[in-house]
Amino acid sequence: xxxxxxxxxxxxxxxxxxxxxxxxxxxxxxxxxxxxxxxxxxxxxxxxxxxxxxxxxxxxxxxxxxxxxxxxxxxxxxxxxxxxxxxxxxxxxxxxxxxxxxxxxxxxxxxxxxxxxxxxxxxxxxxxxxxxxxxxxxxxxxxxxxxxxxxxxxxxxxxxxxxxxxxxxxxxxxxxxxxxxxxxxxxxxxxxxxxxxxxxx
Amino acid sequence: xxxxxxxxxxxxxxxxxxxxxxxxxxxxxxxxxxxxxxxxxxxxxxxxxxxxxxxxxxxxxxxxxxxxxxxxxxxxxxxxxxxxxxxxxxxxxxxxxxxxxxxxxxxxxxxxxxxxxxxxxxxxxxxxxxxxxxxxxxxxxxxxxxxxxxxxxxxxxxxxxxxxxxxxxxxxxxxxxxxxxxxxxxxxxxxxxxxxxxxxx
Numbered sequence: 001x002x003x004x005x006x007x008x009x010x011x012x013x014x015x016x017x018x019x020x021x022x023x024x025x026x027x028x029x030x031x032x033x034x035x036x037x038x039x040x041x042x043x044x045x046x047x048x049x050x051x052x053x054x055x056x057x058x059x060x061x062x063x064x065x066x067x068x069x070x071x072x073x074x075x076x077x078x079x080x081x082x083x084x085x086x087x088x089x090x091x092x093x094x095x096x097x098x099x100x101x102x103x104x105x106x107x108x109x110x111x112x113x114x115x116x117x118x119x120x121x122x123x124x125x126x127x128x129x130x131x132x133x134x135x136x137x138x139x140x141x142x143x144x145x146x147x148x149x150x151x152x153x154x155x156x157x158x159x160x161x162x163x164x165x166x167x168x169x170x171x172x173x174x175x176x177x178x179x180x181x182x183x184x185x186x187x188x189x190x191x192x193x194x195x196x197x198x199x200x201x
Numbered sequence: 202x203x204x205x206x207x208x209x210x211x212x213x214x215x216x217x218x219x220x221x222x223x224x225x226x227x228x229x230x231x232x233x234x235x236x237x238x239x240x241x242x243x244x245x246x247x248x249x250x251x252x253x254x255x256x257x258x259x260x261x262x263x264x265x266x267x268x269x270x271x272x273x274x275x276x277x278x279x280x281x282x283x284x285x286x287x288x289x290x291x292x293x294x295x296x297x298x299x300x301x302x303x304x305x306x307x308x309x310x311x312x313x314x315x316x317x318x319x320x321x322x323x324x325x326x327x328x329x330x331x332x333x334x335x336x337x338x339x340x341x342x343x344x345x346x347x348x349x350x351x352x353x354x355x356x357x358x359x360x361x362x363x364x365x366x367x368x369x370x371x372x373x374x375x376x377x378x379x380x381x382x383x384x385x386x387x388x389x390x391x392x393x394x395x396x397x398x399x400x401x402x
Contacts, residue, residue, distance in 0.1 A: 013349060023322060035241050047341040059291045063302050065266075066294035073285055082275055090260045093267035100301045105309065122323060140248035 001054040005201060006030040010064045011052030013160040015076075016199045017068055021196035023075055027201060046180070067097055068157045080157045088153045095144065095151040095158035103141075103165035106134035110172055121160035134174055138182050141166060162181060163189045204258040205246070206244055206402060207231040207238075211265045212217055214251030214361040216402045218269055220395035224276055228402060269358045291353045295343065296352040296359035304342075304366035307335035311373055339379045342367060346382035350389060359378050364390045 003018065005011040006020050009032055018025050030051060031039050037049045046053040046062045053062045054070070063071055072081050082088035109130035113122050122195050141162060151158050170176060176183040188197050189195055204219065204226050206212040210233055219226050219288040231238050231252060234320060238250045246289055247254040247263045254263045255271070272284050284288035310331035314323050345352050351358050367387050371377060390396055 047344050058288060061290070061295050063292040063295050065298040065299040065302070066291070069294045069298075070291055072255045073290070087259060089274070090262040090267070090271055093270045094262050094264050097264040097266035097270075097301065100298065101266070102306075104302075104366065108306065121326070126324070136249065143248050156237065174261070201215075 001025040002028055004028045004030065004042070004053040004055075006032045006034075006051045007201065008032060009051050010201070011165075012198045012201070013064045013164045014052045014054065014067050014071075015072055016158050016198035017157070019197050020192075021071070021075060022077070025073070028139075029201075065100060065161055068096065069159050072157050076111050076157075080155065082152055082154070082156060088156075091144070092156050092158050094154040095162040097161075098140070099161035099165040101170060102137040102174050103134065103162065106130040106144060107165065107168055107172060110134065112133075114172075115163070136168060138166065138174060138176070138179055141174060141185075142179045142181045145185055151185075159189065167195075202226040202303070203229055204252040205229045205231065205243070207233045207252045208402065209233060209237075210252050213399045213402070214265045214365045215253045215255065215268050215397035217270075217365070217396050218358070218361050222247055222272070222276060222280065224272070225251050233346075241257075253270075256313040259347075260401050266301060266362055269297065271360050273358050277303060277358075281351055281356065283357060284354070289357075289374065293353040293357050293359050296309055296363040298362075299341070300362035303321070303338040304335065304363065307331040307338060308373060311335065315373075326335075331373075333370060335370060339375060339380055342386075343380045343382045346386055350386070360390065368396075379399065 001018070001023065003014055005015060005027050006029070015027070027080075036042060037051070038136065039184065043049055045055070045060050048062070050062065052064055052067060053060065054067045056074070059070075061067055072079070082092045109126055113127040113130070141151065151162050152155060166182055167189055170186045176186070202219070202224065204212065204215055206216060206228050207230070215227070237243060238252070242249055246261050249263075251263065253265055253268060254261065255268045257271075260271075262268055267374070273280070283293045291333070309343070310327055314328040314331070342352065351357060352363050364386065367383055368390055371384075371387045
């Protein structure tokens with residue numbers, strides 16, 4: 001497998017996944033925003049010029065949530081996916097999708113408004129709205145973590161999505177003071193060697 | 202199954218899905234933004250006070266992409282999900298996740314900037330940026346539809362996500378003039394009785 005990756009991007013999720021599974025892969029590194037990501041050759045693989053993209057034989061696939069599901073279905077051997085008839089199966093799917101549906105849109109706006117835009121183009125209303133919604137979206141994770149260490153009970157594929165989003169939110173300075181479950185969850189994830197390796201990749 | 206639904210929201214995706222599968226369900230209707238969606242009783246089911254939420258026996262699940270996967274896994278009997286070893290399986294997963302990852306963040310901003318905010322609070326820069334990114338995100342769908350009627354070949358669960366997002370984008374006035382595949386795709390989907398029923402629900 002070849003993984004197209006840039007540090008501090010969503011592709012970290014897939015490095016983390018592949019490391020947790022102990023799979024072999026070749027890392028093809030970009031810097032976020034670099035020109036090579038917009039070259040025709042790469043746009044053939046990923047028309048948005050984004051990372052991650054995974055190549056696995058004949059298969060080319062983008063979207064991190066899709067890659068998590070694909071890799072677990074093909075190479076997971078049942079690991080990190082709750083049984084289809086368990087109650088946890090629904091939680092797994094929910095938190096697998098929740099990251100992009102609810103948390104990351106706010107994270108994106110915060111990154112644009114604090115890092116990408118030149119100061120004179122920043123909009124404090126956008127930023128304040130996103131920070132408020134980010135906090136609200138993390139409160140749902142707080143509830144979901146009640147009485148459990150991971151969002152679907154045991155460590156699962158959902159961690160690469162909602163767990164990663166929580167780690168990123170904390171790094172962006174999200175206020176976790178009233179979210180003790182999320183705070184402990186982020187620490188628990190950051191203690192995993194596979195995530196540490198992904199953060200350094 | 203009980204489906205919490207509001208017209209013109211993402212829950213339309215699930216009505217459409219349940220109609221395509223011919224499953225029985227009870228529809229519990231909200232109006233978007235109405236107070237009942239923020240009552241403690243509903244927030245216990247969906248802490249963000251959003252729709253859709255699906256209740257199925259002991260299971261409560263939100264996030265439309267998750268509900269699509271859950272319903273197809275439990276009640277689809279193999280319909281609308283490509284075989285795990287097919288090339289189409291990766292496309293299916295990719296377009297299932299693409300809607301929320303790439304298209305809907307722009308759709309959300311356009312809705313906020315043209316409908317939700319009072320005129321004096323609207324920001325033309327936000328709107329222009331979102332419209333540009335929306336068009337770009339649909340160009341990737343245009344490429345994905347090359348030589349096929351649906352995003353993963355045969356009609357699949359990915360239609361409820363990326364297909365729905367294309368239908369919504371068209372309704373919001375996205376410029377499809379240079380996207381003939383997307384335009385034909387939207388027409389193809391809108392011709393389906395199950396989607397028509399969902400749009401009227």
